[in-house]
Amino acid sequence: MFQKAAVLVAGSWGTALASVLADKGIQVSLWTRNSGQAEEINRDHQNRYLPGVTLSSNIIATTDMEEAVKGAEAIVIVSPSSAARQVSKELSKHWRPEQLVIHAVKGFETETLKRMSTVISEELGCEEGRIVVLSGPSHAEEVVKQCPTTVVVASLEEQEAQRAQDLFMNTYFRVYTNRDQVGVELAGALKNIIALGAGMSDGLGYGDNAKAALLTRGLAEITRVGAQMGANPLTFAGLAGVGDLVVTATSQHSRNWRAGSMLGQGMTLDEVLKKMDMVVEGIRTTQAAHEIAEKYKVQMPIASQLYNVLFKGLDARTAVEALMGRDKKTEMEVMSLETWEQWHT
Template sequence: MVSVGVIGSGAWGTTLALLLSRKGIATTLWDHRPERAATMQQRRENSDFLPGFRFPDTLRVTGQIAEAVQGKEMLVLVTPSQKMRENLRLLAPYLGEKTLLLNASKGIEIGSLKRMSEIIVEELPTTGERVATLSGPNLSREVAQEKPTAAVIASTAYDVAVEYRTLLTTSSFRVYNSHDVVGVELGGSLKNIIAIGAGINDGLGYGDNAKAAFMTRGLAEISRLGVAAGANPLTFAGLAGIGDLIATCASDLSRNNRLGRRLAAGEKLNDILQSTHSVAEGVWTTQAALQLARRYNVEMPIAHQLSLVLFEELDPHKAVPELMLRDPKGELEGII
């Protein structure tokens, strides 16, 4: 692989650019603000989103979308989910006929309820089987620190998934492949909802029993919707399911977990969002997930209660009894 463009310079985009450039691959990182791109290129660091990691000589930063896309053999798409379509339209005029497209964003588009790979193929219909998705328990700072972890790449084309897998694997970043694009994308997206709830649990001091139970029931909720949408239920027992769920719910590095803690402390959602430049995808995914649940006639009580906390200012203390006092059900109901 000669050259790669990374579209999106948040923490995760910068981390993936570091991973690739450290392997000696010529990598161009795109920031939508030219002035910020110029600052990063000069300082050789992303001080806003990933401070403390110096850029290798093989990593270049640009504010020009054409420079990030033209002539690249692969693009890694790491934009906020609600901006994916907009950014695809920006890069489309410069895209090569054989460029590989790796989605590393986790979310569901509000309105269309489409997953990221669906948006990519819709906006760039000739890309077809060249599209794949990356997911897993991958907290940006730990990956940048080269702490060991694993990830999964999903593609309908086996040889494409293997090509991506080979490109991204390092001694600290082990990559597996999957053909279940639906399951991998939904697992990576929906776990952010549960992570906000786990942060609320931590903030309210409910303890480890409650958190473990909440995460487990959250995984059941993710699996119910995923299976209804056509995913393989076993995918949610893998890296894009329980693996990503554990990391995002348990870590202080998780943006969604931190947002939940702040909600538990009594802060309002708008105040939290305005005070940070990072995107907590779980906020918008909660809305999209409930719309998908209605489409597939699936119960999502956790997402419903969290939606009330996020958008209708329900006291988090009152959401817990609503979940605890629901009618008893079989543990695997709706999954198998």
């Protein structure tokens, strides 16, 4: 039975997960570097990232990492991917091996192309398989309103995944387990690229046909690179894959969709970033995916064109024309024959 959990950091998703735990009667220490934000949460039970939501009194914000994790049976890391190593490094000073560690960070370390489980385990000095990944179709704005939500937790150690399932599961937050840690992590990160593209398509006014095609071919692209990196292709047909892709690529709650929409309407990347009040993970992930595609020799045409729009100044409409004008293909070219045989022997 869990009595206390620590959630690092106090963004919208971290606060939403803290609310799920608090609704189960668990005492939650919500860590933030921002003393003003901590004071606001403790005094008003409000977080500026989730306006209009009253937070449970079971959630206590703090700027003291040691205080946050002391006595906690579980630690949930929900930082931006760019801050994950630094947060984990600070956590390593106070973490104990018996504590359950879960992360809900959707991205890569762009400098090394490492997954978040790798980054966190390196800093904590533990086996990567011990880290649990939480992912799936879950807007923070809906979770805090207790809208029915279903996610997946994955770890190479089944017992750790089951502990995470027990920690989070309640009447409105349903949790499945999965052993494919790599696939769940890759799906959660790579779908943000396709969500950017979907927003861009909507911003260009291309309609539902174009977006449906983008999501379908985008999922094939994610599956192809995921399988090449050791993931089970079936994971991408689940909650972390198609589930999270649909919710992120079709909703105005999605920062990635909103950023893509503004790009489609003709704004520059700098203009988009100035308008967004929170991190847009898909932008960093597009940069990482461009290098991953080269490293693993996998075709990622959608990610490639988005990379050209974001970092090479290519016009969004020209990028779509380039995708539509590609050489003829068969629809079933999802992965190499070698990789397909690997998963069917």
